[in-house]
Amino acid sequence: MNHFEIRELEGKGRAMVATKDFVVDEIIFEEEPFVSHQFSWNAAYGYAACDHCMRPLETLVENVHRLANKPVAVPLLEHDPTTPWLQQFTQCQRCKVRYCSEDCMVEAKKRYHRVACMGAFRNDDTHPINVLNEIWKKMHYPPETGTIMLIVRLMAMYEQSSKKAEFLEQLQSFQALIINREQKIYHKMLGENFEQQMEQLYGAFCNAFKSEEFAMFTTPDAFKTLMGILGTNSQGIATSVLAQWVTKVSDLPLPEADKTQLDQVIDDIYAKVGEFAGEFLNNEGSGLYILQSKINHSCVPNAQSTFPYSNDIVVLKALTPIQKGQEICISYLDDCQLERSRHSRHKMLRENYIFICECPKCRAQASDPDVTSDEEDDDDEMDDYDDDDEMD
Ligand SMILES: [Zn+2]
Ligand SMILES: [Zn+2]
Ligand SMILES: [Zn+2]
Structure with missing residues (x-):
């Protein structure tokens, strides 16, 4: 209940x-x-994960080695979260995507992989799905917050589904607003910076889903709705081996001195990973959740x-x-973003989630000056469009 x-x-x-x-x-x-997928860049970088449930399929040591681009000593390996499922991973015989278990492979085949399996074309750059994914990757350099491959998987689910009406009803239960006319705000992907890329993406999408069966998804409006579902409902999925191990060992009942030492080791590992891989990313991919997507945002x-x-x-x-x-x-917003000024938080929420936050914290800070410091703007990819830009 x-x-x-x-x-x-x-x-x-x-x-x-x-x-x-x-x-x-x-x-x-x-x-x-409802659907989930590894981020496109994470897949391109060779991060091995179950193609269905996104469980990491490399050991902690392999993971850290790859992210730091050099061997890094990691203690307490008995707490490597990947040990149990690395012993039983399996793969699709045709396209070679990997699964953490037989169960995941069976479930994937049952729901979408029968039609989504690309077989030998999986590594063919000219395959329409790969072309689409490449365009997406050029629009969304890491850190990613969503991936077009979620939409691709949704299309396969639709094609394979024996209960199409039910599938569509579930899909429509996600809010797909990318424009809020009343408040004159719109999703950043509709901004000038993305105009040309969105057109390219749409063209590649239509090309990848040419058959009559997908006609209802390939109109300009339907495509915008799909992008809206992706843009405003995607939940980052944090399955990182390193983060998982850190959580596990941080909870160990260790003597105070050992704890301090362990904290130092963890900081060190993060620093080494940061040097090579840049800002350490906790999220492995993203998903759409029917219930979870109904929860509103608050800065507290x-x-x-x-x-x-x-x-x-x-x-x-x-x-x-x-x-x-x-x-x-x-x-x-993530923890860092939450610490920013009301002005910065509002900008991020407005551009990504199309609403103006009126949570208790925002109301309390309503009289704060509308300034965004340079530092705060650093990782904002849409800085160059005017804050006060409005829809006509
Ligand atoms: Zn799995
Ligand atoms: Zn396959
Ligand atoms: Zn707020």
Whole structure:
């Protein structure tokens, strides 16, 4: 039985509301994704992961070696989270994509891989799906927040589905707004900077899904809707071997001195990885979750999406005590982004999620000056378009 309900809240629209009290760290729900996929660049960099559930398929030592581009000593290897499933991984005989288990392979075949399997064309740069993916990659250099391959997988799910009406109903349950006319804001991918690339992407998409069966998805409006679903609902999936190991060993009941030493080792590993791979990325891919996507954002969230199984199953946990009747909120921004000024947070939420945050923190900071420091703007890919730009 669920201990929450999805209902309309006055002035907020659709929201998830607790129907019982939750204590800190209590699990609110667990959910498998409607669809998930590894990020395109992570795949290009050769990060081995289960093609279905995204479980990492390399040892911790291999993972860190690759990310740091040199061997790095890692202690406490008995806590390497990949050991159990590395012993049983398997692959599709035709296209050679890998799975963490027979179960994942069977499930993938049942849901989409029968039609999605590219066989020997998987490494052919001229294959329409690979062309589409390349265009996406050029539009979205890391850190990625979504991938066109999620849409590709959705198309395969549709093609293979024996209950197409049900599939479409589920797909339509995701909010697909990329323009909010009332508030005159629009998704950054509709901005001038992306105009040409979006056109290219659309062309490649139509080329990859030419058959009559996909006609309803290849109109300009339907394509925008799919991009909207991808843009505003994608949840980053954090299955990183290193992050998983850090979580595990940080919880070990060690003497204080050992803990300090371990912290130093962890900082060291992150520094070495950072030197080569740049900003360390916690997210391996992204997914669409039917329930989880219904949760609104707050800059002072009372819940958090976690991935404790090293795969794409999301576990929503209470961050603070939540009372019955209270709205459950997560943060769409990461921890660093949350620490930024109200102005910066609003810019990110507006461009990526098409809304203006009115959470308690934002209301309290409403009189703060509208300045964005240079430092804060550093990793913002859309700086060059005017903040006050509005839709005509
Ligand atoms: Zn798997
Ligand atoms: Zn295959
Ligand atoms: Zn806020």
